Amino acid sequence: MSARHAASPGRRDEGRAQPAGGGDGEYTTYYGRPVVKAPPWEVDIPAYMFAGGLAAGSSLLAAGGDLTGRPALRRAGRLTAAGALGFxxxxxxxxLGRPERFLNMLRTMKLTSPMSVGTWILSLYGGxxxxxxxSEVARWAGLRRGPFRLLAALDRPAGVAAGLTAPPVAAYTAVLLADTATPSWHESYRELPFVFCGSAAAAAGGAAMILAPADQAGPARRLAVGGAVAEVAAEQRMERSMGLTAEPLHHGKAGKLMTAAKYLTAGGAALSLLAGRSRVAAVTAGAALLAGSACTRLGIFEAGIASAEDPKYTVVPQRERLRRGQPVRYEG
Structure with missing residues (x-):
């Protein structure tokens, strides 16, 4: 959208949106339309981001469990990863609306497009x-002959490859959001990948604590606590760096979700310290961490949509950039 389309019916100042009547009041635009258009995404996208992060973290845990002789942790991680990836x-x-649209994105690779790169990352990880x-299912079913012999031979290489390709899967959706013109997403570009990776680690650790026995879930507990600490710390730093565009994270539906995420993640991390001695604590901690990770994704998603609907979050940061002599882009 061009600069002149951001003007307010209250006053004009070189074509930029102004509060009606001037000052610091409510910002309006011609015909009440937003300055930027929010992406036409629904709850499918935060669900996709949460499940992708859970799958990535679980593959890391599964690879570690395989290499350190923890078969129950390996099994829990691999099956969780497959289920989350499928979801x-x-x-x-x-x-997307039609399955072939996903396949069409594999016809080429555009390095400047996070969606294109992300599609390839997901495909390289998914195999x-x-x-x-x-292989895990075949082992459990006792299938070791014929074609299943080859599957058994690929068991460890496939698990390690999934673990190595997992981190980009957890991070790329943050880049996808930050690459848009949506104010609260765009301004979070520095820390959002760390928030998503920490959230993915916490969720994967939580799922493994629920599924694996306590004597093999030590790495899961450590990953859960480390991921929770990283997520909370990165999210706090992100809010400070975002300036005005952090406001939607504290109000409305997004504010409730982000508050719930903080309490669930912190509570789940604290309970994880007791999970080695109590099965109830392990399951409760795991469920809290999974719920906290889901709330984080959904809260950030809702905050972005809210920031796109209010012209203030586009106009005020742009004015600050103009004062500092930085370039300003007007996008629709």
């Missing part, structure tokens, strides 16, 4: 993660 793909395809899960 995320269903959510993504549902948002090994699926093979590792299939």
């Amino acid at each position: 995320s793909m269903v959510a993504l395809i549902h948002d 090994p993660a699926g093979l590792a899960a299939a």
Whole structure:
């Protein structure tokens, strides 16, 4: 959208939006339309981001469990990763409308497009993660002959490959959000990948604490606590760096979700310290961390939509950039 389309019916100042009547009042635009257009995404996208992060963290845990002789942790991680990956793909395809649209994105690779790069990252990760899960099921069913012999041979290489390709899966959705013109997403570009990676680690650790026995879930507990601490610390730093555009994170539906995320994540991390001695604590901590991670994704999603609907979050930061002599882009 051009600069002149951001003007207010209350007053003009070189074509930029002004509070009606001047001053610091409510910002309005021609016909009451937003300065930037919010992405037409629904709840499918935060669900896709949460499940993708859970899958990535679980593959890391599964690879570690395999290499350190923890078969129950390996099994829990691989099956969780496969289930979460399948759910995320269903959510993504549902948002796209038709399955072939996902396949069409694989016809080329555009390095300047986070969506294109993310599609390839997800595809490179999905193959090994699926093979590792299939090998786990074949092992459980006692299938070791014929084609299943090859599957057994690929067991560890597939698991390690899934673990190595997992971190970009957890981080790229943050880059996807920050690459848009949506104010609260765009201004969080520095810290949002760290928030999402910490959230993914906390969720994966929580899921493994629920599924794996306590004597093999030590790495899951440590990953859960470390991920929770990283998520909370990165989110606090992100809010400070975002300036005015952090406001939507504290108000309305987004504010409630982000508050719930903080309490659930902190509470789950605290309970994780007791999970090695209490099965009830392990399950409760795991459930809290999973719920906290989901609330974080949904809260950030809702905050971005709210920031796009209010012209203030586009206009005021742009004015600050003009005062500092920085370039300003007007986008629709």
